[in-house]
Amino acid sequence: MTAQRYTASAHTWRHTQRVLIVDDDPNGREGLTAFFRDRQWDVLEAASGREALDTMEHHGVDAVFLEVAAQGVDGPEILRALRRHVRNLPIVIMGTLMTPELRRVWRSRGAMDCLVKPVEPRILSALLIAWVPSSGFADS
Secondary structure, eight states: OOOOEEETTTTEEESSOEEEEEOSOHHHHHHHHHHHHHTTOEEEEESSHHHHHHHHHHOOOSEEEEETTSTTOOHHHHHHHHHHHOTTOOEEEEESOOOHHHHHHHHHTTOSEEEESSOOHHHHHHHHHHHOGGGSGGGO
16 A cells, blocks of 8 residues: 655645656657556656756656667766756666766766666666565565
8 A cells, every 4th residue: 555645846635655767768768657557556648858857846756767768868067956956866877888988977967776678677676675665566
């Protein structure tokens, strides 16, 4: 059972977990969206960094998945802006190239983790169990 959460930016109570997926590739967003919706999560999508920040101004989220190579996304700047908005928000960086050095850099900038695309469902489940305890993913 998911805990009831107060979303400060939206000033409303909600009962479901919510994720923001930031990727300029509709196919990339579609796969992640299907994964989360199949598990009863509310999904918000953004095709650019500006759209992601606008979305965060109006909706509270429990996690963000950010494609760093997305058009209109300055990865480090968007990560800083999201961190300013919600300090402890789980933000996962995604990219087709993710070396150990890049992982260290992204984590030092505030990312909770870094994933290579395409992202495997079992990896997503494990991350969310660890970061969002009331996610309901333990049964997935």
